[in-house]
Amino acid sequence: MKITAKEIAKLVSGTLKGNDSAVITGAGDIETAVAGQLAFMKDKAFLEKARASKASVIIAPRGTIGLNATVIETDNPYLSFTKILEIIYSEKETHHKGVHKTAVVGVKVKLGKDVSIGPYSVIGDNVSIGDRTIITSSVYIGNRTTIGKSCYFYPNTCVREDTEIGNNVIIHCGAVVGSDGFGYVPVGEKYHKIPQVGKVILEDDVEIGSNSTIDRATVDRTVIGKGTKIDNQVHVAHNVTIGENSLLLAHVTIAGSTKLGKHVIFSGQSGAIDNLKIGDNVIAASRAAILQDVPANSVVWGNPATPISEEKRRIVALKSLPDLMREVKELKKKVSELANKK
Numbered sequence: 001m002k003i004t005a006k007e008i009a010k011l012v013s014g015t016l017k018g019n020d021s022a023v024i025t026g027a028g029d030i031e032t033a034v035a036g037q038l039a040f041m042k043d044k045a046f047l048e049k050a051r052a053s054k055a056s057v058i059i060a061p062r063g064t065i066g067l068n069a070t071v072i073e074t075d076n077p078y079l080s081f082t083k084i085l086e087i088i089y090s091e092k093e094t095h096h097k098g099v100h101k102t103a104v105v106g107v108k109v110k111l112g113k114d115v116s117i118g119p120y121s122v123i124g125d126n127v128s129i130g131d132r133t134i135i136t137s138s139v140y141i142g143n144r145t146t147i148g149k150s151c152y153f154y155p156n157t158c159v160r161e162d163t164e165i166g167n168n169v170i171i172h173c174g175a176v177v178g179s180d181g182f183g184y185v186p187v188g189e190k191y192h193k194i195p196q197v198g199k200v201i202l203e204d205d206v207e208i209g210s211n212s213t214i215d216r217a218t219v220d221r222t223v224i225g226k227g228t229k230i231d232n233q234v235h236v237a238h239n240v241t242i243g244e245n246s247l248l249l250a251h252v253t254i255a256g257s258t259k260l261g262k263h264v265i266f267s268g269q270s271g272a273i274d275n276l277k278i279g280d281n282v283i284a285a286s287r288a289a290i291l292q293d294v295p296a297n298s299v300v301w302g303n304p305a306t307p308i309s310e311e312k313r314r315i316v317a318l319k320s321l322p323d324l325m326r327e328v329k330e331l332k333k334k335v336s337e338l339a340n341k342k
Contacts, residue, residue, distance in 0.1 A: 001025070001087065001088050001089075001090070002023055002024070002025050003023070003024050003084070003087065003088060004020065004021055004022065004023055004024070005018070005019060005020050005021070005022040005024070005056075005057045005070050005072065006020040006021065008024065008038070008057065008059075008072055008084055009072045011083065011084065011087070012059070012072065012074050012080035012083060012084065013074065014059065014072040014073055014074040014080060015062065015072070015073040015074075016070070016071075016072050017070065017071045017072075017073065018057075018069065018070030018071055019070045020070075022056045022057055022070045023036065023056075024036065024037065024038045024056060024057055024084075024088070025037070025088075026038070026088060027039065027081070027084070027085055027088060027089075028055060030046055030049050030050055030053050030055070030058070031049055031052075031053065033053055033054060033055035034054050034055070035054060035055075035056050036056055037055050037056060038055060038056070038057050038058075038059070038081070038084060038088070039053055039055035039057075039058050039059075039069075039081075040058065040059040040060070040077045040078060040080070040081035041058055041059070041060040041061065041064065041067075041077060042077060042078055043061060043077075044061065044064070047064070047066070050064070050067055050069075051066055051067055051068065053067075053068075053069060055069050056069060056070060057069055057070045057071075057072060058070070058071055058072070059071075059072045059073075059074060059077045059080050059081050059084075060072070060073055060074075060077055061073065061074075061075075061077055062074070062075065095116050095118060095134050095136055096116055096117070096118045096119065096136075096137075097116055098115075098116060098117075099111075099115075099116075099117045100117060100118050100119045100120075100121070100137075102119045102120050103117045103118065103119065103120065103121045103122070103123070104121070104122045104123065105117065105123045106123055106124045106125035106126070106127065106143070107125050107126075108125055108126045109123055109125070109126070109127045109128075109129070110127070110128040110129070111129050112129060112130045112131035112132070112133065112149065113131045113132070114131060114132045115129050115130075115131070115132070115133050115134075115135075116133075116134045116135060116136075117135045118134075118135060118136040118137040118138075118139070118155075119137045119138070120137055120138045121135050121136070121137060121138060121139040121140070121141075122139075122140050122141065123135070123141045124141055124142045124143035124144070124145065124161065125143045125144070126143055126144045127141055127142075127143065127144070127145050127146070127147070128145075128146045128147065129141075129147045130147060130148045130149035130150070130151070130167065131149045131150070132149055132150045133147055133148070133149060133150060133151040133152070133153075134151070134152045134153065135153050136152075136153060136154055136155050137155045138155050138156050139153045139154075139155065139156070139157050139158075139159075140157075140158045140159065141153075141159050142159060142160040142161035142162070142163065142178065143161045143162070144161055144162050145159055145160075145161060145162065145163045145164075145165070146163075146164050146165065147159075147165045147169075148165055148166045148167035148168070148169065148204070149167045149168070150167055150168050151165060151167070151168065151169045151170070151171075152169075152170045152171075153170075153171045154170075154171065154172045154173045154210075155173055156173050156174050157171045157172070157173065157174065157175050157176075157177075158175075158176045158177070158178075158179075159171070159177045159178055160176075160177065160178030160179060160200075160216060161178065162178070162199045162216075163177055163178045163199060163200045163201075163202070163216075164199060164200070164201045164202070165177075165201075165202045166202060166203045166204035166205070166206070166226070167204045167205070168204055168205045169202050169204070169205070169206050169207070169208075170206075170207040170208070171207075171208045172207075172208060172209050172210040172212075172232070173210045173211075174210050174211040175208045175209065175210060175211060175212045175213070175214075176212075176213045176214070177200050177202065177208065177213075177214045178199070178200045178214065178215075178216045179213055179214075179215055179216065180196040180215065180216065180238075181196045181198075181215040181216060181217065181218050181222075181237060181238025181239070181256060182215070182237065182238070182256070183196060183218050183238065183256075194218060195218075196215070196216050196217070196218050196238060197218070197219055198216050198217025198218055198219045198220050198221050198222065198238070198239070199216055199217060199221050199222070200214050200215075200216050200217070200221065200222045200223075200224075201221050201222070201223045201224070202214075202224045203223070203224060203225055203226040203227075203228075203244075204226045204227070205226055205227045206224050206225075206226070206227070206228050206229070206230075207228075207229045207230065208224075208230050209230055209231045209232035209233070209234065209250075210232045210233070211232055211233050212230050212231070212232060212233060212234040212235070212236075213234075213235050213236070214230075214236045215235075215236065215237050215238040215240075215256075216238060217238050217239045218238050218239060218256075220239060221239075222236065222237075222238055222239055222240050222241070223240075223241045223242065224236070224242050225241075225242050225243045225244040225245070225246065225262070226244045226245070227244050227245040228242050228243075228244065228245060228246045228247070228248075229246075229247050229248075230248045231247075231248060231249045231250045231252070231268075232250050233250055233251055234248045234249075234250065234251065234252045234253070235252075235253045235254070236248075236254050237253075237254060237255050237256040237257075237258075237274070238256045238257070239256055239257040240254050240255075240256065240257065240258055240259070240260075241258075241259045241260065242254070242260045242264070243260055243261045243262035243263070243264060243280065244262045244263070245262060245263050246260055246261075246262065246263060246264040246265065246266075247264075247265045247266070248266045249265075249266060249267050249268045249270075250268050250269070251268055251269040252266040252267075252268070252269070252270055252271055253271035253272075254266070254271065254272050255271070255272060255273045255274035255275075256274040256275070257274055257275045258272050258273070258274055258275060258276045258277075258278065259276070259277050259278065260272075260278045260282075261278060261279045261280035261281070261282065261296060262280045262281070263280055263281045264278055264280070264281070264282050264283075264284075265282075265283045265284065266284045266288075267283070267284055267285050267286040267287075267288070268286050268287075269286055269287045270284040270285065270286060270287055270288040270289070270290070270305075271288075271289060271290065272284075272290040273290065273291055276290060276292065276293050276294070277293045277294075278290070278293070278294045279294060279295050279296030279297065279298065280296045280297070281296055281297045282294050282295075282296065282297070282298050282299075282300070283298075283299045283300070284300055284301075284305065285299065285300065285301035285308060286301075287303065288300050288301050288302060288303070288305040289302070289303035289304055289305055290304075290305045291304045291305065292304075302314070
């Protein structure tokens with residue numbers, strides 16, 4: 001899609017400085033963009049890179065000077081750039097219109113307006129799908145599942161029975177929503193499976209990354225709160241509740257029945273054991289292993305996870321441990337020598 005600098009400035013309520021008729025056909029990184037592309041300068045720390053950039057148009061913070069390209073100044077360049085990306089590349093996403101002839105659609109299925117169901121997808125019985133939702137190829141939707149409006153399911157996603165999905169939900173390739181929770185009762189040397197009869201609820205504006213898994217509840221429900229974004233290869237166990245607008249990065253694991261508050265961030269490879277309460281605005285740094293409840297507004301790190309200030313002191317102390325051991329060894333030697341002189 002082609003768009004001019006003048007049109008971009010209008011769409012992002014920006015102030016244009018330079019050639020308002022410059023035509024943009026794509027976007028690039030500030031360092032690698034070429035003529036005809038749009039780039040953005042996040043803040044003034046990137047000023048030198050922006051000055052050397054070959055991009056035709058750069059979205060920059062207000063008050064930026066000294067750039068060779070046409071500049072569009074906005075209050076939030078990153079957000080403005082994102083909005084234009086959505087427009088430039090909107091035509092590149094193609095999908096089958098309507099219900100493909102190879103799709104299998106069960107009985108008593110309700111389809112809203114402009115719903116798309118792609119090749120070889122399977123829609124179970126008593127499923128409801130809202131307006132403008134796109135089911136791409138080889139997607140499985142289980143019985144009695146309800147899906148809201150304007151959702152997008154990428155190929156090879158699986159949504160098991162009785163799942164409730166809100167509006168504007170995105171599920172990426174290979175993700176599984178509603179698989180059985182991991183529940184067994186030990187019987188001697190064997191394990192008896194506990195029926196997993198609950199459901200999963202994905203609220204509005206949730207996004208689930210590729211190959212992530214959200215387990216159904218044993219009873220009751222597993223809930224992913226409104227606006228929460230889950231990265232690739234994340235595991236959310238049965239009966240977990242995640243509050244609104246939280247972020248779970250790659251390889252995070254949340255064990256059964258743990259409850260996360262709002263605006264929680266779990267960094268890569270961090271996790272929490274079962275039956276914990278994690279307060280609002282908590283941040284778990286990379287590889288943090290949370291073994292106990294965490295109060296709101298905390299930042300934790302380490303294994304076991306502790307307040308990040310404590311973990312930093314521990315790391316500094318560990319670095320000095322070899323020197324400390326040598327000093328102790330020398331002191332013990334001197335004490336021994338003094339003892340022998342008596």
